[in-house]
Amino acid sequence: MDASPLRKEIMSDEIISLIPKAIRMYDLKVLDITGGAPEMHPKFKELVVKAKSQNVEIIDRCNLTILREKGYEDMSDFLALNKVRVVASLPCYLEENVDSQRGKGVFKKSIEALILLNKLGYAKSDTNLIIDLVYNPTAAILPPSQQELEEGFRKHLYSNYGVKFNKLLVLANMPIKRFSEYLKHTNQLESYLDLLKENHNEKNLPLVMCKDTLSIDWKGNIYDCDFNQQLEINNFLKPLTLVELVSQNFKLEGQEITVADHCFGCTAGSGSSCGGSLT
Numbered sequence: 001m002d003a004s005p006l007r008k009e010i011m012s013d014e015i016i017s018l019i020p021k022a023i024r025m026y027d028l029k030v031l032d033i034t035g036g037a038p039e040m041h042p043k044f045k046e047l048v049v050k051a052k053s054q055n056v057e058i059i060d061r062c063n064l065t066i067l068r069e070k071g072y073e074d075m076s077d078f079l080a081l082n083k084v085r086v087v088a089s090l091p092c093y094l095e096e097n098v099d100s101q102r103g104k105g106v107f108k109k110s111i112e113a114l115i116l117l118n119k120l121g122y123a124k125s126d127t128n129l130i131i132d133l134v135y136n137p138t139a140a141i142l143p144p145s146q147q148e149l150e151e152g153f154r155k156h157l158y159s160n161y162g163v164k165f166n167k168l169l170v171l172a173n174m175p176i177k178r179f180s181e182y183l184k185h186t187n188q189l190e191s192y193l194d195l196l197k198e199n200h201n202e203k204n205l206p207l208v209m210c211k212d213t214l215s216i217d218w219k220g221n222i223y224d225c226d227f228n229q230q231l232e233i234n235n236f237l238k239p240l241t242l243v244e245l246v247s248q249n250f251k252l253e254g255q256e257i258t259v260a261d262h263c264f265g266c267t268a269g270s271g272s273s274c275g276g277s278l279t
């Protein structure tokens with residue numbers, strides 16, 4: 001959530017080496033890898049290959065532009081070969097909007113990367129290679145309907161660039177960190193929190209991602225979700241780390257989840273998670 005090319009944090013080899021063990025011990029089904037740019041980690045490929053041999057689904061939260069960078073020319077082939085599901089942020093299908101948010105030239109590089117992935121079989125029905133795009137609104141509003149927006153993205157990207165993708169994942173903006181600073185700065189924090197609370201939808205509760213996900217930070221600390229990780233709030237089996245998780249058998253089911261006001265970002269309207277809308 002506060003990612004930037006200037007950040008220097010990197011998960012140690014020791015922590016990375018515990019991930020396959022945790023997968024085995026806890027029969028985990030999905031390994032969802034995010035960054036920064038996770039592909040830049042020297043152990044990224046090794047981790048993917050090891051996890052793949054354990055039959056877990058692997059998700060790479062990819063910024064797309066990395067696939068066009070020098071030194072990463074073989075990364076798209078590697079992802080396809082290992083059937084890694086790519087989840088890529090593309091805040092809009094219009095070049096000027098993407099470039100104004102993410103920097104000049106980002107849209108062009110992102111489209112080039114999507115074309116490359118399509119050529120390798122991503123988003124083709126018979127290949128089982130999945131590329132999902134991620135959208136979240138830039139303003140202090142609830143996200144639009146995932147289905148309607150997906151249609152717009154699909155039409156525009158295909159007719160203008162021949163680009164195909166599987167699903168568009170629509171996420172709400174969480175009122176924490178950078179977005180919370182923006183809201184405070186523009187005097188909208190209170191009204192945005194009210195908007196989320198007014199639109200709280202009970203139907204989303206069984207589906208929020210903290211119910212079946214563990215979030216592990218670069219130091220190996222474990223949280224209920226990425227948002228709690230960002231806020232460093234954790235009273236779940238305190239203080240649980242990956243080292244402890246693999247050194248003894250914890251009962252993960254039924255543990256309490258730490259909640260606070262930001263959780264309404266997950267439960268408002270159609271709901272929101274790393275996998276898009278909930279209901």
Ligand code: SF4
Nearest residue numbers: 208210225227263266
């Ligand atoms: S923000 Fe709250 S509701 Fe959402 S995943 Fe995290 S703990 Fe669960």
